[in-house]
Amino acid sequence: MRQPLVIDCHGHYTTAPKALEEWRNGQVANLNTPDLGPRVSDLRISDDELRESIEANQLRLMRERGSDLTIFSPRASFMAHHIGNFETSATWAAICNELCYRVSQLFPDNFIGAAMLPQSPGVDPASCIPELERCVKEYGMVGINLNPDPSGGHWTSPPLSSRSWYPIYEKMVEYDIPAMIHVSTSCNPCFHTTGSHYLNADTTAFMQCLTSDLFKDFPTLKFLIPHGGGAVPYHWGRFRGLAQEMKKPLLQDHLLNNIFFDTCVYHQPGIDLLTKVIPTKNVLFASEMIGAVRGIDPETGHYYDDTRRYIQAAALSDEDRFQIFEGNARHVYPRLDAALKQKGL
Amino acid sequence: MRQPLVIDCHGHYTTAPKALEEWRNGQVANLNTPDLGPRVSDLRISDDELRESIEANQLRLMRERGSDLTIFSPRASFMAHHIGNFETSATWAAICNELCYRVSQLFPDNFIGAAMLPQSPGVDPASCIPELERCVKEYGMVGINLNPDPSGGHWTSPPLSSRSWYPIYEKMVEYDIPAMIHVSTSCNPCFHTTGSHYLNADTTAFMQCLTSDLFKDFPTLKFLIPHGGGAVPYHWGRFRGLAQEMKKPLLQDHLLNNIFFDTCVYHQPGIDLLTKVIPTKNVLFASEMIGAVRGIDPETGHYYDDTRRYIQAAALSDEDRFQIFEGNARHVYPRLDAALKQKGL
Numbered sequence: 001m002r003q004p005l006v007i008d009c010h011g012h013y014t015t016a017p018k019a020l021e022e023w024r025n026g027q028v029a030n031l032n033t034p035d036l037g038p039r040v041s042d043l044r045i046s047d048d049e050l051r052e053s054i055e056a057n058q059l060r061l062m063r064e065r066g067s068d069l070t071i072f073s074p075r076a077s078f079m080a081h082h083i084g085n086f087e088t089s090a091t092w093a094a095i096c097n098e099l100c101y102r103v104s105q106l107f108p109d110n111f112i113g114a115a116m117l118p119q120s121p122g123v124d125p126a127s128c129i130p131e132l133e134r135c136v137k138e139y140g141m142v143g144i145n146l147n148p149d150p151s152g153g154h155w156t157s158p159p160l161s162s163r164s165w166y167p168i169y170e171k172m173v174e175y176d177i178p179a180m181i182h183v184s185t186s187c188n189p190c191f192h193t194t195g196s197h198y199l200n201a202d203t204t205a206f207m208q209c210l211t212s213d214l215f216k217d218f219p220t221l222k223f224l225i226p227h228g229g230g231a232v233p234y235h236w237g238r239f240r241g242l243a244q245e246m247k248k249p250l251l252q253d254h255l256l257n258n259i260f261f262d263t264c265v266y267h268q269p270g271i272d273l274l275t276k277v278i279p280t281k282n283v284l285f286a287s288e289m290i291g292a293v294r295g296i297d298p299e300t301g302h303y304y305d306d307t308r309r310y311i312q313a314a315a316l317s318d319e320d321r322f323q324i325f326e327g328n329a330r331h332v333y334p335r336l337d338a339a340l341k342q343k344g345l
Numbered sequence: 346m347r348q349p350l351v352i353d354c355h356g357h358y359t360t361a362p363k364a365l366e367e368w369r370n371g372q373v374a375n376l377n378t379p380d381l382g383p384r385v386s387d388l389r390i391s392d393d394e395l396r397e398s399i400e401a402n403q404l405r406l407m408r409e410r411g412s413d414l415t416i417f418s419p420r421a422s423f424m425a426h427h428i429g430n431f432e433t434s435a436t437w438a439a440i441c442n443e444l445c446y447r448v449s450q451l452f453p454d455n456f457i458g459a460a461m462l463p464q465s466p467g468v469d470p471a472s473c474i475p476e477l478e479r480c481v482k483e484y485g486m487v488g489i490n491l492n493p494d495p496s497g498g499h500w501t502s503p504p505l506s507s508r509s510w511y512p513i514y515e516k517m518v519e520y521d522i523p524a525m526i527h528v529s530t531s532c533n534p535c536f537h538t539t540g541s542h543y544l545n546a547d548t549t550a551f552m553q554c555l556t557s558d559l560f561k562d563f564p565t566l567k568f569l570i571p572h573g574g575g576a577v578p579y580h581w582g583r584f585r586g587l588a589q590e591m592k593k594p595l596l597q598d599h600l601l602n603n604i605f606f607d608t609c610v611y612h613q614p615g616i617d618l619l620t621k622v623i624p625t626k627n628v629l630f631a632s633e634m635i636g637a638v639r640g641i642d643p644e645t646g647h648y649y650d651d652t653r654r655y656i657q658a659a660a661l662s663d664e665d666r667f668q669i670f671e672g673n674a675r676h677v678y679p680r681l682d683a684a685l686k687q688k689g690l
Binding site: 148149153154155157158159188189190191192194195196199200203204206207208210211227228230231233234235236237238239240241242244245265266267268269270272273276277292293294295297298299304305 | 493494498499500502503504533534535536537539540541544545548549551552553555556572573575576578579580581582583584585586587589590610611612613614615617618621622637638639640642643644649650
């Protein structure tokens with residue numbers, strides 16, 4: 001069997017040049033006086049700056065750790081859909097997506113884009129479709145990040161099974177792109193962004209799907225639940241039992257043709273559980289590197305988020321590992337598969 | 346080594362006679378016209394009815410599964426602190442606590458009480474102290490259930506590290522009782538009560554402690570985080586890494602003298618992870634039986650919530666198992682330990 005292409009399906013542009021954050025700060029400062037605020041054309045980031053921010057960071061670590069290609073989207077915690085209104089998010093999403101697109105053009109062998117959406121609390125999700133279409137058609141992006149809680153920790157939107165989300169799903173099916181279900185910064189003081197809000201959202205999204213028949217309406221819809229699925233694999237017996245009480249089909253039939261989990265779990269026992277409990281076909285390699293946890297684990301001497309090591313050390317066959325590193329990503333992201341095939345890969 | 350007393354530290358009175366629910370329905374129906382609503386004295390449940398509800402359910406299963414003593418508190422999903430105002434909760438908590446006390450009197454070898462508190466959203470937690478004192482002093486209860494989100498899924502209260510909770514903690518320290526951090530029914534349609542709200546709350550509570558220095562102010566305060574700690578053990582590397590980034594001490598020093606996890610994880614791989622990752626001294630046996638997941642696991646032929654089987658099958662020494670079944674509960678619940686010693690146990 002040939003060596004797998006190692007595809008990291010969860011990378012964010014967390015290292016963008018400082019000018020991006022400064023532009024956003026200006027936008028936020030002038031939320032109520034947008035005429036005074038920075039224009040899109042005020043943001044100038046050169047290709048050299050982009051190159052530098054990637055070569056010194058993500059690309060360096062990808063080479064060191066042995067991953068080949070990252071599905072690259074705007075920084076999740078910076079999406080902050082709760083700030084401002086639809087116009088605020090639309091402008092900000094367009095800027096952030098364009099930067100990821102430029103990175104994918106500068107490093108076509110190592111990065112391919114996924115889009116953030118211009119969501120805004122209380123605004124019809126259908127309003128995101130023009131940006132989604134632009135990212136797929138003009139930028140060749142292969143997936144989207146869908147925020148189930150644009151309020152930032154107040155959870156004021158309906159569950160993912162609500163028909164209000166259906167326009168997004170219809171476009172996803174039309175373009176054959178998956179969504180990573182990913183919240184952004186919590187502005188609720190109860191929830192630490194990366195320590196509880198992210199994980200809670202993962203569990204919540206899974207359960208919203210479990211209690212509904214969403215995938216009967218959209219049999220080919222695909223959701224990738226990040227951070228190893230939140231609490232779900234650890235409590236797999238609980239979820240199997242809850243589905244049983246609700247007279248739902250077995251989870252493998254009810255959800256596992258449509259829901260996938262990434263491997264952003266930052267210690268060996270967690271990855272061992274994930275790969276033991278969840279069928280291999282539902283697990284996609286990911287690190288979210290240079291993200292929530294950037295340090296070195298004193299217990300191992302390696303970076304917490306160097307998840308490739310955990311996959312290598314897990315009790316998996318070469319075939320399983322091939323699926324987790326490459327095969328499953330090609331299945332879940334058909335446009336990625338097509339792009340690779342076009343390159344003869 | 347002698348056989349451990351098997352102490353289930355997480356039992357709720359989920360099988361109370363129907364009259365209790367009917368009384369509550371009456372209370373809720375007359376929230377705005379309490380004069381029309383049922384009086385406390387309208388609720389009449391005989392000792393025989395209590396006996397029957399326990400003998401046919403919890404006690405039968407305890408005997409079948411081999412657990413000896415349950416720390417027994419009012420049904421968690423029925424606390425519903427978001428309903429009505431402080432008076433609503435005060436009356437309801439008093440009724441529910443008294444029933445658990447009566448069960449503990451009818452079956453003194455098998456049940457000992459833990460109290461629900463009359464919390465209400467936006468009301469000073471100090472208002473709960475009279476009921477807490479009554480339950481400890483008059484009912485001999487050994488712990489409390491503390492709801493970090495009395496709003497029922499809207500998360501409008503400050504984090505557990507906020508000084509507004511301190512009056513409760515001062516009483517806990519004074520009486521040497523722990524709190525199980527346990528939410529109630531979700532009235533937010535985003536969150537399924539037992540499938541996501543419970544687990545999210547567990548993770549959230551842990552992270553609220555991690556980011557704070559609460560246990561510097563209360564070095565002997567003890568929190569029991571139920572449902573196996575939500576997502577925490579599965580993501581233990583993430584939490585270690587986040588603490589490290591925040592320059593907090595190692596989790597074993599920062600939190601594990603004060604935070605404990607129960608074993609309400611309903612499959613073997615989850616219990617294996619829990620007992621591998623979390624020090625034995627921080628794991629307390631529990632089942633939450635006749636609770637969220639009441640069915641039989643077709644993969645094993647046994648009840649999902651028969652957690653004693655998983656502990657028996659986990660890679661643990663007899664000494665570890667003794668601690669998980671008995672020793673740790675005596676440490677975390679000193680009043681339970683004292684009550685047992687008084688019986689010569």
